[in-house]
Amino acid sequence: xxxxxxxxxxxxxxxxxxxxxxxxxxxxxxxxxxxxxxxxxxxxxxxxxxxxxxxxxxxxxxxxxxxxxxxxxxxxxxxxxxxxxxxxxxxxxxxxxxxxxxxxxxxxxxxxxxxxxxxxxxxxxxxxxxxxxxxxxxxxxxxxxxxxxxxxxxxxxxxxxxxxxxxxxxxxxxxxxxxxxxxxxxxxxxxxxxxxxxxxxxxxxxxxxxxxxxxxxxxxxxxxxxxxxxxxxxxxxxxxxxxxxxxxxxxxxxxxxxxxxxxxxxxxxxxxxxxxxxxxxxxxxxxxxxxxxxxxxxxxxxxxxxxxxxxxxxxxxxxxxxxxxxxxxxxxxxxxxxxxxxxxxxxxxxxxx
Numbered sequence: 001x002x003x004x005x006x007x008x009x010x011x012x013x014x015x016x017x018x019x020x021x022x023x024x025x026x027x028x029x030x031x032x033x034x035x036x037x038x039x040x041x042x043x044x045x046x047x048x049x050x051x052x053x054x055x056x057x058x059x060x061x062x063x064x065x066x067x068x069x070x071x072x073x074x075x076x077x078x079x080x081x082x083x084x085x086x087x088x089x090x091x092x093x094x095x096x097x098x099x100x101x102x103x104x105x106x107x108x109x110x111x112x113x114x115x116x117x118x119x120x121x122x123x124x125x126x127x128x129x130x131x132x133x134x135x136x137x138x139x140x141x142x143x144x145x146x147x148x149x150x151x152x153x154x155x156x157x158x159x160x161x162x163x164x165x166x167x168x169x170x171x172x173x174x175x176x177x178x179x180x181x182x183x184x185x186x187x188x189x190x191x192x193x194x195x196x197x198x199x200x201x202x203x204x205x206x207x208x209x210x211x212x213x214x215x216x217x218x219x220x221x222x223x224x225x226x227x228x229x230x231x232x233x234x235x236x237x238x239x240x241x242x243x244x245x246x247x248x249x250x251x252x253x254x255x256x257x258x259x260x261x262x263x264x265x266x267x268x269x270x271x272x273x274x275x276x277x278x279x280x281x282x283x284x285x286x287x288x289x290x291x292x293x294x295x296x297x298x299x300x301x302x303x304x305x306x307x308x309x310x311x312x313x314x315x316x317x318x319x320x321x322x323x324x325x326x327x328x329x330x331x332x333x334x335x336x337x338x339x340x341x342x343x344x345x346x347x348x349x350x351x352x353x
C-alpha cells in the first residue's frame with residue numbers, strides 16, 4: 001500500500017508541475033505581445049504612403065521596422081514643370097524646394113526674372129528644370145557647336161538629354177542642325193554669365209556719365225569734393241538682413257538690410273554724390289557715392305532722396321530714407337560697396353553687427 005500510494009502521489013505532483021509550467025509560459029507570451037502592441041509607435045513612411053510600425057521588444061530583442069505596403073520610388077524627373085510663385089518665396093527657397101542651385105532658377109526664367117532675384121513676384125509662373133543647368137530657346141541660324149561652347153558643355157550633352165527629344169540620326173550637320181526655331185532645350189550643367197541689371201562699375205566723380213544708361217539720376221563730372229576715410233559704417237539703424245545676402249551665384253552684389261519705411265539711410269563713408277534719382281532697372285530711387293580711392297557705395301529702393309548731384313557728404317550723414325521702390329518685395333535697403341573694377345562683399349568691410 002505504501003508503494004502504491006507513493007506512486008500515485010508522484011504522478012499527481014508531476015501533472016501539477018507540467019500544468020504550472022504551461023500556464024506560466026502562455027502568460028509570459030501574452031504579456032510580451034501586449035506590451036509590444038502598447039509601446040509600438042507609428043512612424044510615417046518617407047514620401048508618404050503606409051506608416052511603418054516600430055516593433056519594440058521589451059525583453060531586449062533587436063528593434064525592427066515593419067511596413068504594410070512597399071513604396072516604389074518614382075523615377076527621376078526629366079521634363080520641365082511649372083511653379084507658381086507664392087507670397088514669401090525667394091529664389092533660394094524655390095531652388096531648395098526642388099533640389100536645384102539658385103542660379104538654375106534664374107537661368108531657366110530669363111524672360112520673367114531678367115537675371116534679377118528681386119524681380120520674383122507672387123503669381124509668376126516659373127520653369128523648373130529637372131537638373132542644374134540653363135534653358136535655351138533655339139534661334140534661326142544657330143549651330144550646336146556654338147551653343148554648346150557658349151554654355152560650357154559638349155553638343156552630345158544637349159543631344160543625348162532625353163527631354164530634348166533630339167536624335168543624332170536626324171539632326172544632320174551640327175553647324176546647321178535640323179532644330180525648329182523656338183524650340184526650348186535643357187542644357188544640363190550649362191552655365192552662362194549673368195546679364196547685369198545693377199549699376200555699372202566705375203561710376204566715379206570724374207566719370208559719372210557711365211551711369212546715364214540707368215536713368216535720370218546720373219550726374220555730371222565733379223571736381224574735388226569730400227574724400228572718404230577708407231573705413232565704412234552701417235548705412236542703416238539695423239544691422240541684419242531682411243532679404244537677399246551678397247550672392248554672386250544669383251547676381252546679387254549687395255546685401256538687403258532690414259528697415260521700416262521712412263527710416264534714415266546714412267552715407268557709409270564721406271564722398272561725393274554721383275547718382276541721385278530713379279533707376280530704370282529695378283533699383284527704384286537710388287543714390288551712389290564716390291568715396292575716392294577707388295571705392296563707391298550704392299543705396300537702392302529708397303522712399304526719399306535727401307541729396308543732389310555733386311554734393312559732398314560726410315560719413316554717417318543722412319542722405320535718404322528706406323523704402324520699397326522699384327522691384328522690391330517690401331521695405332529694406334539694398335546696399336552695395338564696389339571698386340572701379342569689382343564688387344566688394346559688404347560683410348568684409350562693415351563693422352561686426
